[in-house]
Amino acid sequence: xxxxYQHRARKRFGQNFLHDxxxxxxxxxxxxxxxxxxxxxxxxxxxxxxxxxxGSGAQLDVIELDxxxxxxxxxxxxxxxxxxLHQGDALKFDFASLGDKAHTLRVVGNLPYNISTPLIFHxxxxxxxxxxxxxxxxxxxVERLAAEPGSGDWxxxxxxxxxxxxxxxxxxxxxGAFNPPPKVDSxxxxxxxxxxxxxxARDHRLLERVVREAFNQRRKTLRNTLKNLLDAEAxxxxxxxxxxxxxxxxxxAFVRLADQLAAQAPAP
Ligand code: SAM
Numbered sequence: 001x002x003x004x005y006q007h008r009a010r011k012r013f014g015q016n017f018l019h020d021x022x023x024x025x026x027x028x029x030x031x032x033x034x035x036x037x038x039x040x041x042x043x044x045x046x047x048x049x050x051x052x053x054x055g056s057g058a059q060l061d062v063i064e065l066d067x068x069x070x071x072x073x074x075x076x077x078x079x080x081x082x083x084x085l086h087q088g089d090a091l092k093f094d095f096a097s098l099g100d101k102a103h104t105l106r107v108v109g110n111l112p113y114n115i116s117t118p119l120i121f122h123x124x125x126x127x128x129x130x131x132x133x134x135x136x137x138x139x140x141x142v143e144r145l146a147a148e149p150g151s152g153d154w155x156x157x158x159x160x161x162x163x164x165x166x167x168x169x170x171x172x173x174x175x176g177a178f179n180p181p182p183k184v185d186s187x188x189x190x191x192x193x194x195x196x197x198x199x200x201a202r203d204h205r206l207l208e209r210v211v212r213e214a215f216n217q218r219r220k221t222l223r224n225t226l227k228n229l230l231d232a233e234a235x236x237x238x239x240x241x242x243x244x245x246x247x248x249x250x251x252x253a254f255v256r257l258a259d260q261l262a263a264q265a266p267a268p
């Protein structure tokens with residue numbers, strides 16, 4: 001393939017192409033795609049994961065932003081009936097347009113690290129369509145996604161993602177598996193949207209607001225960081241100790257604070 005087509009990795013598209021066959025195999029084994037399933041790959045690049053995903057017999061849609069990679073992807077996979085190529089930005093992609101039943105889409109990708117957080121939030125907006133997601137991300141981001149309350153990694157990302165999904169940090173991948181090698185370690189994470197939310201908030205936008213406000217100053221007490229939203233009495237009414245710092249609170253406690261805010265404020 002490289003003789004036919006030479007692609008220069010582009011930094012602005014976050015291009016670090018996987019070339020380690022052992023790592024590619026391990027990722028595919030973690031995903032376990034099967035015939036009859038519907039997968040969406042974000043950023044197929046030169047097709048390192050795409051070939052194995054299609055080889056399983058699954059139906060595969062891929063979304064690639066870099067126009068220069070489109071001819072190569074068409075050449076490699078274009079004749080395959082179960083393959084659909086979308087050229088565009090995954091951040092703007094309407095996953096509902098794929099017309100799937102609830103909780104069936106399987107989303108995968110070795111993601112460009114510069115868009116991974118907004119992309120995960122974009123996908124969480126459509127979590128009802130998704131069965132699971134497997135992503136390669138910066139290891140540090142995976143640690144934040146999978147963090148537990150009380151740890152230094154526990155914050156807005158952990159809470160908002162764990163509100164919607166079960167998170168599993170599967171394994172780490174060193175820079176040598178990529179070409180060119182990134183400057184940071186990477187990891188594979190599995191996100192499984194909950195069939196039913198374990199701690200549903202009355203209004204999830206208020207949960208976002210409380211969490212953002214609380215972690216704006218993570219060293220301060222909740223009484224202090226939340227003073228523009230909830231007074232000491234309201235915090236207590238939510239069953240929360242206002243002298244704690246935000247990182248000491250679990251998801252259920254943040255949901256109680258958001259519900260307290262919903263009870264006192266008319267919906268925006
Ligand atoms: N999957 C390939 C692999 O593992 O070798 C490529 C991974 S590379 C880290 C990220 C890929 O995402 C690149 O092909 C890049 O062009 C593509 N990409 C970057 N931004 C994107 C976006 N907003 N939407 C869709 N694809 C994007």
